[in-house]
Amino acid sequence: MKRQDLHAAWLPPAAFRSVGSRHTVVHGDGPLLDTVLAELREAAGRYGGTVRHGDGAEPVDLVLALSAVPAESGGTGDEGFVLARRDGVTTLLADAPAGLLHGLFHVVRLGEPAFTGERPAEHHRPALHRRIVDDWDNVDVHPVMGQVERGYAGGSIVWRDGALREDLSRVAGYARLLACCGINGLVVNNVNVHASEAHLLTDRLGEVAAVAGLLRPYGIRIHLSVNFASPVQLGGLPTADPLDERVREWWAHTTRGVYETIPDFGGYLVKADSEGQPGPFAYGRTHADGANMLADALAPFGGVVHWRAFVYNHRQDWRDRGTDRARAAYDHFVPLDGEFRDNAVLQVKHGPLDFQTREPVSPVITAMPRTRVAVELQATQEYTGQQRHVCYLAPMWRTVLGFRPWGEDRPDVAQVAAGGGLVGVSNVGDDPYWTGHPLAQANLYAFGRLAWDPTLDPAAILDEWIELTFRPDDTADPQTLRRTLHELMDGSWQTYEQYTAPLGVGFMVSPGSHYGPSVDGYEYSPWGTYHFADRDGIGVDRTRATGTGYTGQYPAPWSDIYESPDTCPDELLLFFHHVPYHHVLHSGRTVIQHIYDTHFEGARRTERMRELWRDLPAGLVDPALYARVSERLDEQVRSAHEWRDQINTYFLRKSGVPDAHGRRIY
Numbered sequence: 001m002k003r004q005d006l007h008a009a010w011l012p013p014a015a016f017r018s019v020g021s022r023h024t025v026v027h028g029d030g031p032l033l034d035t036v037l038a039e040l041r042e043a044a045g046r047y048g049g050t051v052r053h054g055d056g057a058e059p060v061d062l063v064l065a066l067s068a069v070p071a072e073s074g075g076t077g078d079e080g081f082v083l084a085r086r087d088g089v090t091t092l093l094a095d096a097p098a099g100l101l102h103g104l105f106h107v108v109r110l111g112e113p114a115f116t117g118e119r120p121a122e123h124h125r126p127a128l129h130r131r132i133v134d135d136w137d138n139v140d141v142h143p144v145m146g147q148v149e150r151g152y153a154g155g156s157i158v159w160r161d162g163a164l165r166e167d168l169s170r171v172a173g174y175a176r177l178l179a180c181c182g183i184n185g186l187v188v189n190n191v192n193v194h195a196s197e198a199h200l201l202t203d204r205l206g207e208v209a210a211v212a213g214l215l216r217p218y219g220i221r222i223h224l225s226v227n228f229a230s231p232v233q234l235g236g237l238p239t240a241d242p243l244d245e246r247v248r249e250w251w252a253h254t255t256r257g258v259y260e261t262i263p264d265f266g267g268y269l270v271k272a273d274s275e276g277q278p279g280p281f282a283y284g285r286t287h288a289d290g291a292n293m294l295a296d297a298l299a300p301f302g303g304v305v306h307w308r309a310f311v312y313n314h315r316q317d318w319r320d321r322g323t324d325r326a327r328a329a330y331d332h333f334v335p336l337d338g339e340f341r342d343n344a345v346l347q348v349k350h351g352p353l354d355f356q357t358r359e360p361v362s363p364v365i366t367a368m369p370r371t372r373v374a375v376e377l378q379a380t381q382e383y384t385g386q387q388r389h390v391c392y393l394a395p396m397w398r399t400v401l402g403f404r405p406w407g408e409d410r411p412d413v414a415q416v417a418a419g420g421g422l423v424g425v426s427n428v429g430d431d432p433y434w435t436g437h438p439l440a441q442a443n444l445y446a447f448g449r450l451a452w453d454p455t456l457d458p459a460a461i462l463d464e465w466i467e468l469t470f471r472p473d474d475t476a477d478p479q480t481l482r483r484t485l486h487e488l489m490d491g492s493w494q495t496y497e498q499y500t501a502p503l504g505v506g507f508m509v510s511p512g513s514h515y516g517p518s519v520d521g522y523e524y525s526p527w528g529t530y531h532f533a534d535r536d537g538i539g540v541d542r543t544r545a546t547g548t549g550y551t552g553q554y555p556a557p558w559s560d561i562y563e564s565p566d567t568c569p570d571e572l573l574l575f576f577h578h579v580p581y582h583h584v585l586h587s588g589r590t591v592i593q594h595i596y597d598t599h600f601e602g603a604r605r606t607e608r609m610r611e612l613w614r615d616l617p618a619g620l621v622d623p624a625l626y627a628r629v630s631e632r633l634d635e636q637v638r639s640a641h642e643w644r645d646q647i648n649t650y651f652l653r654k655s656g657v658p659d660a661h662g663r664r665i666y
């Protein structure tokens with residue numbers, strides 16, 4: 001498949017119009033500079049500009065130069081750049097080639113303003129060094145999870161039916177899109193490492209190398225999820241004990257082989273002792289023992305192991321009120337703080353449970369000052385509408401990244417994550433629009449942009465994405481297009497929250513698929529995700545005073561703020577407290593009336609979203625894309641009404657409290 005046959009997403013040719021119509025000179029050499037030159041030349045070929053590599057006499061509008069940026073101005077580091085414009089010339093300087101690549105994409109995002117007026121020197125550097133996308137792609141089609149675990153956009157762009165795809169042009173296109181929004185790492189296979197994926201580490205390493213070769217021109221390093229039991233499964237050893245010399249030697253030897261084949265390999269990702277994956281517990285060892293063994297194997301080559309903190313008992317007895325899944329990661333990992341090697345990164349899901357629509361920030365992020373912590377987000381919309389619903393997630397992620405666990409004037413989550421990085425589970429597949437729902441592309445774009453700069457405003461990121469993707473100024477009615485997309489997307493996370501599980505209680509989804517309502521779907525299951533609704537009230541008591549003690553895992557002031565229903569934020573009330581239905585929220589409404597009101601309101605808002613899209617004048621967006629979004633909005637409206645009716649009916653039946661406004665509940 002040719003690049004022009006792929007959906008261009010946020011890099012359509014027209015995004016390069018401003019750059020492509022300029023006379024540009026590039027100073028510097030190297031593989032990433034070749035990419036920069038190729039991008040510039042393609043754009044110039046289309047829009048009438050010129051591109052020169054090295055010195056010459058002709059006047060230029062744009063200079064990209066690899067040159068040591070004076071140390072007194074801070075330099076640019078490995079990936080940063082300085083942008084300035086003086087006397088009609090726009091200049092990009094960078095210490096390292098990746099900086100010029102990111103600088104070029106920055107100028108593309110700016111468009112014409114990059115070439116107008118004067119611009120004092122602006123220094124751009126990523127706030128987080130590691131900005132990684134995790135693909136949950138399976139090599140073999142998994143009987144339950146399919147080709148991509150929690151994938152809602154078709155098959156894998158890398159693997160098909162147990163083999164590497166012959167045509168990897170989508171991977172090359174993916175690399176380009178990821179680089180444009182700032183990503184520099186990709187984990188190419190699922191964290192659940194089944195038999196075929198395990199072999200990627202050894203006899204199928206050539207396939208990984210082939211993918212790495214497509215990522216490299218865009219400054220993206222490849223990482224691999226590995227199975228902790230590989231020494232047994234692949235090496236024929238009787239044990240995978242991390243302290244056993246034979247095991248350590250197997251990993252050292254195998255890792256050496258990986259670097260011989262892929263010299264810029266990023267490192268390993270491990271899900272251990274989690275949902276059936278093997279891990280160090282089987283040998284009576286700690287997770288620090290396990291992670292450090294891999295860290296030691298990777299260290300000579302500069303590699304890093306990302307070790308996931310998603311460890312909990314998934315075979316819990318629902319009758320057991322003493323076990324609280326939310327506590328698990330903290331209880332397992334915080335005692336190990338200070339024991340992990342410097343090249344071991346603890347990868348923590350942003351919330352204590354599992355990517356719910358609303359969760360508090362995981363206390364693990366706050367409690368391991370001597371460990372490098374990476375924060376994991378989920379762009380694939382497992383619990384947020386599965387790319388059938390519009391749910392723009394940047395506002396949620398911004399809330400997480402800007403949360404200050406130790407109170408005002410103290411570091412926020414993004415600053416803690418600077419030690420380990422930001423990781424996002426990808427939402428792409430071989431769907432023509434990459435993400436199933438075309439508007440879900442914005443989530444991947446926003447993830448990358450927030451990883452580069454976690455302080456960005458979600459609405460501003462959406463502006464960028466709209467301008468790049470839809471080129472409103474090239475349409476007959478730019479303002480209507482911009483306004484419609486913002487109205488559809490800006491508040492869509494809040495809308496989704498309104499018609500699904502209320503006030504932070506989570507789940508209530510269909511077991512297995514995690515799509516659609518099932519209020520008691522997980523209530524008597526072993527997964528540890530309960531809401532405890534009865535005739536009097538609902539919610540999980542996680543207080544120190546009377547509950548599971550989870551609030552005690554937070555530092556002050558949040559340990560106290562969460563402890564009392566009087567101070568706990570409304571949106572998390574049922575995560576932390578079991579309260580009666582007539583409990584009055586800070587909003588002034590009772591819990592039960594809040595449930596009714598938000599569910600009516602959320603479902604109504606989806607109708608409004610569909611109307612907005614229907615009212616979009618013809619010709620502003622591509623007709624096929626228009627039809628795809630229309631079809632998904634129909635499903636979102638249907639599903640939101642189902643959620644509304646099931647949730648409202650359930651709670652009317654449980655509580656016996658009628659809706660104050662007398663609306664129809666079944």
Ligand code: GCV
Pocket residue numbers: 136149150191192271275310354
């Ligand atoms: C990759 C949840 C998902 C699983 C996923 C797991 C994880 O449990 O439902 O599909 O497995 O999280 O993050 O490891």
